[in-house]
Amino acid sequence: MQSKSDIQKLLTIMERLRDPITGCPWDKAQSYQTIVPFTLEEAFEVADTIERGALDELPGELGDLLFQVIFYCQLGKEQGRFDFDLVVDKICTKLTERHPHVFGEMTQASSESVRETWESIKAKERAGRSLHSVLDDIPRALPALTRAAKVQRRVATVGFDWNDLGPVVAKIHEEIDEVMVEVAAQDRDKMEDELGDLLFAVVNLARHLKLDPEQALRRATNKFEHRFRGVEALAAQSDKAMQEHSLDELDAYWEQVKKNDPLKD
Numbered sequence: 523m524q525s526k527s528d529i530q531k532l533l534t535i536m537e538r539l540r541d542p543i544t545g546c547p548w549d550k551a552q553s554y555q556t557i558v559p560f561t562l563e564e565a566f567e568v569a570d571t572i573e574r575g576a577l578d579e580l581p582g583e584l585g586d587l588l589f590q591v592i593f594y595c596q597l598g599k600e601q602g603r604f605d606f607d608l609v610v611d612k613i614c615t616k617l618t619e620r621h622p623h624v625f626g627e628m629t630q631a632s633s634e635s636v637r638e639t640w641e642s643i644k645a646k647e648r649a650g651r652s653l654h655s656v657l658d659d660i661p662r663a664l665p666a667l668t669r670a671a672k673v674q675r676r677v678a679t680v681g682f683d684w685n686d687l688g689p690v691v692a693k694i695h696e697e698i699d700e701v702m703v704e705v706a707a708q709d710r711d712k713m714e715d716e717l718g719d720l721l722f723a724v725v726n727l728a729r730h731l732k733l734d735p736e737q738a739l740r741r742a743t744n745k746f747e748h749r750f751r752g753v754e755a756l757a758a759q760s761d762k763a764m765q766e767h768s769l770d771e772l773d774a775y776w777e778q779v780k781k782n783d784p785l786k787d
Contacts, residue, residue: 532589533606536596554597558663561590573740619643656680667735670725678729690730694723745783752779 539549564587571583591609598604618625620643623636656676660669677683684690697720704712728735756775757764764772 529606532592533595536589536592540596540600549593552593552597554594557590557593557597561587562663564590569740573737573744665736667721667725667739670722671729671735674726674729684730687727687730690723690727694720694727697723749776749779749783752783 538544539546542550564583568580568583568587571577571579592606595604595606595609598608599606621636622643623629656679657673660672660676662669664672674683697716701713701716701720704716725735728738753772753775754764756778757767757772760767767775
């Protein structure tokens with residue numbers, strides 16, 4: 523069990539790394555902006571560890587992610603803006619206020635009603651911050667699929683959404699047709715625009731199915747990678763390099779791998 527002294531040890535290590543005289547040159551040179559890529563990388567490594575089922579590695583990866591938080595807190599402390607204690611206080615207050623069914627008198631019957639309450643409370647918080655749009659506080663740095671889903675969920679809270687799957691699926695077919703029109707015209711800028719619309723429509727389908735598009739795509743990519751490695755292994759058993767195989771031969775390897783693959787389609 524972590525104790526307050528364990529957290530203090532980590533905070534002290536961070537202070538020493540940033541010490542103007544005896545600190546680490548690399549750590550001393552960092553800023554909020556330069557740390558962001560490392561924060562994103564560490565978050566994805568946590569996700570990858572969980573998806574691989576490598577839970578023995580998870581404490582180490584979570585430690586790396588926690589260090590990112592500690593780094594930002596040290597920068598904030600040096601500038602007199604905030605410190606670790608304030609960050610902890612902020613999240614404790616937020617969690618308490620957003621869980622009235624746990625810390626208050628409200629009762630909830632399902633996870634869906636809990637989510638609705640959470641979104642309602644967040645909407646009130648946004649209204650109190652004098653935002654000009656319900657979309658104002660959605661970070662642009664989010665992965666594209668995640669941000670698209672978040673934008674769609676947010677506009678749905680004010681009624682801008684379809685009530686059933688029919689129009690959602692129809693929109694995907696419509697966008698496919700529009701992509702192919704621009705493919706025929708060979709206008710790359712318009713192709714990119716229409717392809718983006720198609721991806722946005724597919725994200726909308728994922729949202730209506732209550733699936734995470736980012737996770738779904740990672741799963742599909744991981745499955746493809748697993749199977750392609752199998753194709754490479756079969757090709758290596760022949761007397762020809764991968765590039766010397768015909769597409770039909772490689773496709774036959776693919777079907778062989780797929781047939782024996784424990785991963786579902």
